[in-house]
Amino acid sequence: MLRYALLRILGAIPTLLLVIAIAFLMVHAAPGGPFDSERRLPPEIEANIERAYHLDESLPQQFVRYLKSAVRGDLGPSFRYREFTVSEVIGGAIPITMKIGSLAIVLALVLGIGVGITAGLRRNTFLDRLVTGVAMIGISVPVFVFAPLMVLVFAVTWKWLPASYAGSSGADRLIMPVIALALPQIAYIARLTRASLIDVMNSDFVRTARAQGLRTTSIIRYHALKPTMLPLVSYLGPAFAAVLTGSVVVEQVFGIPGVGRFLVTSATNRDYTLVLGITIFYAAMVIALNLVVDVFYAFLDPRIRRQ
Amino acid sequence: MTAFKRLFRHVRFNRTVTLCAVTLVVLTLLSLLAPLLTSHSNVTADFANRLLPPTLADGHIFGTDELGRDLFVRTLYGVRVTLFVAVVASFVSLGVGVLYGAIAGYVGGRVDGFMMRIVDGLYALPFIFFVILLMVAFGRSMFLIFVAIGAINWLDMARIVRGQTMSLKQRGFVDAARLIGVSTSGIILRHITPNLLGVVFVYTTLAIPQAILMESFLSFLGLGIQEPQTSLGSLVNAGVDHMGSSSWLLVIPAVALALILLCFNFLGDGLRDMADPRGKT
Numbered sequence: 001m002l003r004y005a006l007l008r009i010l011g012a013i014p015t016l017l018l019v020i021a022i023a024f025l026m027v028h029a030a031p032g033g034p035f036d037s038e039r040r041l042p043p044e045i046e047a048n049i050e051r052a053y054h055l056d057e058s059l060p061q062q063f064v065r066y067l068k069s070a071v072r073g074d075l076g077p078s079f080r081y082r083e084f085t086v087s088e089v090i091g092g093a094i095p096i097t098m099k100i101g102s103l104a105i106v107l108a109l110v111l112g113i114g115v116g117i118t119a120g121l122r123r124n125t126f127l128d129r130l131v132t133g134v135a136m137i138g139i140s141v142p143v144f145v146f147a148p149l150m151v152l153v154f155a156v157t158w159k160w161l162p163a164s165y166a167g168s169s170g171a172d173r174l175i176m177p178v179i180a181l182a183l184p185q186i187a188y189i190a191r192l193t194r195a196s197l198i199d200v201m202n203s204d205f206v207r208t209a210r211a212q213g214l215r216t217t218s219i220i221r222y223h224a225l226k227p228t229m230l231p232l233v234s235y236l237g238p239a240f241a242a243v244l245t246g247s248v249v250v251e252q253v254f255g256i257p258g259v260g261r262f263l264v265t266s267a268t269n270r271d272y273t274l275v276l277g278i279t280i281f282y283a284a285m286v287i288a289l290n291l292v293v294d295v296f297y298a299f300l301d302p303r304i305r306r307q
Numbered sequence: 308m309t310a311f312k313r314l315f316r317h318v319r320f321n322r323t324v325t326l327c328a329v330t331l332v333v334l335t336l337l338s339l340l341a342p343l344l345t346s347h348s349n350v351t352a353d354f355a356n357r358l359l360p361p362t363l364a365d366g367h368i369f370g371t372d373e374l375g376r377d378l379f380v381r382t383l384y385g386v387r388v389t390l391f392v393a394v395v396a397s398f399v400s401l402g403v404g405v406l407y408g409a410i411a412g413y414v415g416g417r418v419d420g421f422m423m424r425i426v427d428g429l430y431a432l433p434f435i436f437f438v439i440l441l442m443v444a445f446g447r448s449m450f451l452i453f454v455a456i457g458a459i460n461w462l463d464m465a466r467i468v469r470g471q472t473m474s475l476k477q478r479g480f481v482d483a484a485r486l487i488g489v490s491t492s493g494i495i496l497r498h499i500t501p502n503l504l505g506v507v508f509v510y511t512t513l514a515i516p517q518a519i520l521m522e523s524f525l526s527f528l529g530l531g532i533q534e535p536q537t538s539l540g541s542l543v544n545a546g547v548d549h550m551g552s553s554s555w556l557l558v559i560p561a562v563a564l565a566l567i568l569l570c571f572n573f574l575g576d577g578l579r580d581m582a583d584p585r586g587k588t
Contacts, residue, residue, distance in 0.1 A: 029444060
């Protein structure tokens with residue numbers, strides 16, 4: 001088990017390096033320099049600025065310098081927010097992004113599994129068809145359509161909840177963002193749980209348990225539940241990634257000062273260092289979360305470890 | 308019998324699939340015929356008629372936006388751009404994915420192992436952030452959006468095509484082709500690929516909504532399609548700014564986008580169930 005975990009961690013390092021390299025190259029291949037402006041600067045000053053930001057070095061030198069400081073958690077200065085470093089901007093934004101992200105994941109798991117099991121046990125009934133149909137809507141309709149429509153209904157029309165994060169100081173300002181972020185995941189998880197439960201309930205060991213005269217509730221609780229959850233564990237990786245992507249939209253719609261908000265502003269501002277730093281941060285998060293999920297899966301299912 | 312006919316041989320289309328197919332065809336036709344349907348322009352501002360609510364009276368059946376442009380026409384143009392981007396991007400991913408998957412599946416062995424390891428590795432990456440980075444670095448252009456979305460979406464296709472190819476290559480006609488001396492590339496292109504058409508068609512209908520999602524995500528954040536061109540994502544984004552007073556600017560494009568995505572997903576799901584009834588749950 002430990003060996004498997006170590007191997008997976010070692011395997012993730014080249015991926016992360018590759019990601020940083022691609023992102024770094026992309027930003028540096030951009031036409032024009034970060035300090036190009038309408039007003040021509042005297043060449044001496046331009047040279048000074050380039051030296052201060054190490055732009056006079058060769059690309060490999062710059063990359064190695066960037067990697068070295070990135071390992072220490074220093075992603076350089078922000079080009080637009082002159083008084084902050086990239087790490088300070090990201091660090092200040094992480095807590096709120098983590099908060100809505102983890103709340104959304106928990107909500108999605110609880111509701112998704114509950115609804116999925118309810119529907120799966122009542123296969124082909126009206127309730128099941130309703131759940132499957134609504135889940136399809138949840139999967140198809142993207143967060144950036146749901147979130148503004150929710151604001152329109154619950155904040156603008158009915159005035160139940162604050163329309164923006166800044167509009168309230170209570171916990172109610174988190175309700176809509178978290179639900180909007182969780183909705184597609186609730187739908188996915190419900191569908192997955194339903195399909196998986198149906199699959200398990202048709203398997204041989206459940207038939208054997210039935211033949212032995214076990215009650216359906218015991219069969220589900222002691223035999224069917226665990227194997228039903230296995231596909232869900234492997235879906236957790238993509239779910240984390242989807243929530244991170246969704247948080248960009250949700251933070252934009254509700255004006256939440258999280259990492260995603262800064263990604264969009266830095267992208268529109270062409271704040272190269274910040275957008276590079278945030279991309280690397282997201283990529284590292286996704287790789288790390290996938291790693292955790294993989295190791296957890298191997299912990300649950302010994303067959304994986306032996307491969 | 309072609310692979311295509313084989314797919315539809317036993318098909319009795321169910322109601323949802325038919326309804327979705329019809330809706331998509333109607334929307335496509337409407338968006339293509341947009342200039343003939345109304346005399347209003349999709350780009351010319353008309354400040355006398357700003358933010359008109361939907362009405363039947365003067366031909367603005369969906370109302371007008373903050374520059375007085377007719378929302379009906381703009382929505383149809385948005386549908387047009389959204390569908391165009393999605394279809395072209397899906398064909399990019401289809402081309403790459405089919406070729407990659409067919410080669411990996413047919414050649415097999417170490418080459419296959421190596422090629423699929425790359426696919427697995429790429430799966431783990433949050434591509435959308437790289438697309439954003441790409442847009443920042445090289446400016447926003449439709450061509451880049453095609454390339455970026457196509458570059459992401461081929462992974463699923465490659466996996467599915469590889470699986471199909473591995474079972475196809477066991478079949479007699481491949482042995483026969485090899486026996487009479489057809490080259491490996493000839494077998495892949497002329498004998499394997501045509502037989503993949505059915506499954507490729509099904510998964511393309513599922514890849515299109517993915518591409519739509521990505522394009523409208525970018526446009527919603529203001530990083531995709533640029534004015535005066537418009538897509539449903541940028542229309543939704545513009546609608547958010549005016550939802551307090553002019554909610555139709557948000558609701559109409561949002562509903563149009565949701566409808567298109569829902570139809571493609573239902574259609575793709577339905578077709579997949581038909582192509583592979585065993586996978587049906």
